[in-house]
Amino acid sequence: MEHPSYRPWDYYHGDHELKSDLDLIASGLFSHGDTNLFRPLTDHLIHRDPFMVLADYRAYLECQDRISEVYDRPAEWDRMSILNVARMGRFSSDRSVREYAERIWNIVPQPLEA
Numbered sequence: 179m180e181h182p183s184y185r186p187w188d189y190y191h192g193d194h195e196l197k198s199d200l201d202l203i204a205s206g207l208f209s210h211g212d213t214n215l216f217r218p219l220t221d222h223l224i225h226r227d228p229f230m231v232l233a234d235y236r237a238y239l240e241c242q243d244r245i246s247e248v249y250d251r252p253a254e255w256d257r258m259s260i261l262n263v264a265r266m267g268r269f270s271s272d273r274s275v276r277e278y279a280e281r282i283w284n285i286v287p288q289p290l291e292a
Contacts (some may be wrong), residue, residue: 184230184233186231191221193236198234203216204217204220
């Protein structure tokens, strides 16, 4: 569900680095000069962006900077990595998808016919 007051266009024009990055993707640099290949993606982000990716862009970059700083200190990185894995608990992609389907979409699994 899209947030009614969220306007990705404002983020696009309000952050020079974000705008430059999206414009670079749209330029064809990553698609052998094909400026249409990623156009649906960039247009969708700039005009709709239902997952608010552009709103999270700056926070994502700041987090990546913090990660890079710690990565340069191997002992601290190792400790944090081990603790992260130890604290994540039980994880199963099947369970996660099933719970998401039930709790968010209110649907139940259907058996597959062979």
